[in-house]
Amino acid sequence: MRIAIIGAGILGANLAYACARAGADVIVVDAAGPAAGATGRSFGWINASFFHDTAHFELRAAGIDAYRRLCRDLDLPVAWSGCLCWEEEGEALERQAKQLNDLGYSAEIISKSDVKRKEPHVVPPPQALSFRTEAAAEPGALTHMLLSASQAKRLMGCAVEGIETLNGQVTGVRVAGGVIEADRVIVAAGTHSPALLAPLGVELPMLHRPGVIFQTKPVPKILTHICVAPIGEFRQRPDGRIMMPTAVSHQSDSSDTLSDTPEGLAEAACARLQAVMPDVLLEWEEASLANRPVPKDGLPVLGACGVEGLFTAVMHSGITLAPVVARILAAEVTGAALSNAQAALVAPYRPDRFQAETPA
Numbered sequence: 001m002r003i004a005i006i007g008a009g010i011l012g013a014n015l016a017y018a019c020a021r022a023g024a025d026v027i028v029v030d031a032a033g034p035a036a037g038a039t040g041r042s043f044g045w046i047n048a049s050f051f052h053d054t055a056h057f058e059l060r061a062a063g064i065d066a067y068r069r070l071c072r073d074l075d076l077p078v079a080w081s082g083c084l085c086w087e088e089e090g091e092a093l094e095r096q097a098k099q100l101n102d103l104g105y106s107a108e109i110i111s112k113s114d115v116k117r118k119e120p121h122v123v124p125p126p127q128a129l130s131f132r133t134e135a136a137a138e139p140g141a142l143t144h145m146l147l148s149a150s151q152a153k154r155l156m157g158c159a160v161e162g163i164e165t166l167n168g169q170v171t172g173v174r175v176a177g178g179v180i181e182a183d184r185v186i187v188a189a190g191t192h193s194p195a196l197l198a199p200l201g202v203e204l205p206m207l208h209r210p211g212v213i214f215q216t217k218p219v220p221k222i223l224t225h226i227c228v229a230p231i232g233e234f235r236q237r238p239d240g241r242i243m244m245p246t247a248v249s250h251q252s253d254s255s256d257t258l259s260d261t262p263e264g265l266a267e268a269a270c271a272r273l274q275a276v277m278p279d280v281l282l283e284w285e286e287a288s289l290a291n292r293p294v295p296k297d298g299l300p301v302l303g304a305c306g307v308e309g310l311f312t313a314v315m316h317s318g319i320t321l322a323p324v325v326a327r328i329l330a331a332e333v334t335g336a337a338l339s340n341a342q343a344a345l346v347a348p349y350r351p352d353r354f355q356a357e358t359p360a
């Protein structure tokens with residue numbers, strides 16, 4: 001079976017790996033290059049402590065499990081550092097811990113002195129939550145490694161202009177110079193996915209969610225965990241740079257415009273970061289702007305699209321979700337049966353929830 005995957009972000013790379021392992025002949029086509037979209041500008045936090053509802057929690061928790069499996073198979077740039085979170089305080093923090101513990105998630109309340117011991121260079125809050133099972137990925141490097149491990153063919157700098165069909169069945173993707181034939185096409189083009197699906201009558205309404213992330217110049221190793229504070233979320237990369245989205249609570253950020261230039265946002269966010277990490281001089285070095293791929297209801301969209309052989313996978317929190325989603329979608333695309341547990345995980349996220357009612 002020939003599968004063409006449009007998009008070489010974290011979704012496309014995981015799909016390439018999973019489909020190739022399922023025995024398919026895979027080609028990945030990207031208008032720019034690996035991780036050129038939201039993936040290369042992502043914070044890379046793998047977590048289930050943020051979620052919209054119980055089903056979304058279950059999918060995210062399965063996402064963490066899928067990373068553990070993937071990391072057993074491949075030597076990936078994923079640090080199982082755990083997360084310290086003090087976005088909330090007092091009773092709100094206790095409620096958050098209880099809610100997560102009731103779902104079976106590891107969330108332990110730790111004291112100010114525990115935070116001080118775990119992160120000696122951070123001004124400690126009165127209490128924090130410790131999420132032991134969470135991790136941080138280097139999204140760009142991870143994407144490159146998965147694409148390479150998939151051994152799929154890659155066409156980079158090559159925009160897909162359209163998806164070809166014959167008698168209601170996909171036959172390939174149209175690029176400069178002609179058509180790449182395929183039995184199945186998976187659209188994993190992030191914010192560009194709706195434009196590829198629309199000509200085939202598939203609706204995928206999206207929100208406009210610009211996000212800015214900055215990183216500092218490298219500093220000596222001073223942070224161990226992913227830290228989630230009222231001033232924002234920050235972590236130190238393996239190269240010593242500290243990174244932080246400029247929006248506080250960036251996972252639930254619902255702004256559709258930026259309140260300042262990316263430079264102004266980075267300046268302000270770096271000052272907030274410096275205030276909670278006074279021991280080392282922090283200077284921001286690079287700020288990046290990306291549109292997060294957020295479907296209209298905020299939830300993932302994945303699966304068959306109503307045209308024979310056409311599938312899609314578009315979502316925010318794609319770093320967390322890509323391995324679990326790719327494994328399930330690869331089974332569907334290649335015609336393997338899903339387990340009941342897999343089917344239940346993805347049932348709420350089908351593309352047909354956005355298709356207009358057929359007039360009577």
Ligand SMILES: Cc1cc2nc3c(=O)[nH]c(=O)nc-3n(C[C@H](O)[C@H](O)[C@H](O)COP(=O)(O)OP(=O)(O)OC[C@H]3O[C@@H](n4cnc5c(N)ncnc54)[C@H](O)[C@@H]3O)c2cc1C
Pocket residue numbers: 006007008009010011012029030031032033034035036037038039040041042043044045046158159160161188189190191192193196211212213245250290291292293313314315316317318319320321
């Ligand atoms: C600031 C920020 C912080 C984030 N933090 C986190 C986090 O901590 N944890 C988390 O889980 N998620 C996070 N996310 C979300 C996550 O990064 C995205 O959900 C994920 O990267 C989406 O991956 P993707 O592969 O679907 O899309 P993308 O990475 O956007 O990839 C789409 C690819 O499709 C290509 N493409 C587009 N059109 C075409 C075409 N016509 N033909 C060929 N190729 C095409 C593009 O060039 C691009 O490479 C964050 C996002 C942002 C912006």
